[in-house]
Amino acid sequence: GPPPPAPPHRGNAAAAAPLTDGEWHRMHPLTPLLKGGIFLIVILGYVLNSLRDQLVEFFIPGGGPQDDGDPVRYVYEHGVVGWVLLGVAVLLLVLLALFTLSWRMHEFRVTGEIVEVRSGVLFRTNRKARLDRIQGINISRPLIPRIFGTAKLEIAQAGNDANVQLAYLGVKAADDLRQRILVLASGAKDDERQHDPARASNGVLQDRVDEIFSPELDPAAVRATRIVKVHPGRLIASMLLSGTTVFILAAVAAM
Template identity: 60%
Template sequence: MSEPVAAVPAPLAPPRTDLTDGDWHRLYPATPLLRGGIFIVAIIGFIVANLRERLIDLFIGEENYGGDPIDAIYQRGATGWALLIIAGVLIVILVVFYLSWRMHTFRVTGEIVEVRSGVIFRSNRKARLDRVQGVNLARPLVPR
């Protein structure tokens, strides 16, 4: 009669989440807006700086529109062109950040972490999981 052979337990596999399935994933859809936030702040600052005389009139009541760029645009009859240019710039910014988000993908497999990014200049970065020693996460206030 033979002796029963003890079953050797299978090595434990690391827990798998939705992102470690080996498929390519994208970053969170709000990423383009969060990355482009500095441009939106810059555009708002530019508008406020150019409307300074009108803002002074609104808060203080002293009317003095001399040298205001808005008056120059209005007097030349270029209001439509100015609004069209502003809309075009905003659309271009949104398209660039959308393409940047669309082209930035990552995947995590049992062996590697891989990141592909870039619209014009493509880059592909790989790291073996056993070589990863630490991960730093930066979570600014707005994305939280």
């Protein structure tokens, strides 16, 4: 007889069909790193700056910094480089374990009624957005997540409840999931032909470049929504007549 159908793939890189099956799914594996990316970049910048100073001192004696309080210089002069490297390795392993645990505990599901997100290791949080209260779904791709091919979905709902965020998902999965949630929220029947899990690929590098420079909203993912175009002149006029602009002008005049 024919082979049994393969189980649905639960990865974020596939089409979003499995992501709306009501089961719990995890975010992109880089989510913990991307959420703490700014902090890690600051630490990395400090370390690289210290190493740069030491390299200058190595090749040009007397050309490096003369600050005795430099921690890198202190470690080198006291011969504890090995212990420090061991401590750094242990710290990295601990951070990796915490990131993995945080990723495994950060899940979401989409049913025929709600979009639910739960996260946290020690202190669990649970956010829900009912489909009949969804007012819009925004796709945000800041610079660093964009480089890694990820995006953030923010679901705005009516009422006093806070918005529900799905951060982070793969770019393609985010576009497809947004479209499917809008279809579910509208009560319309989904068209399976709109979701092609086997999108054409031009190579890993070219795909990443296309994702970086692609628009925030995939034009192919707007078939379930209505897009309204606003004339640039009207948009500029609305900004000039906004309360913020009037307040700034009044403050400048008062000064």
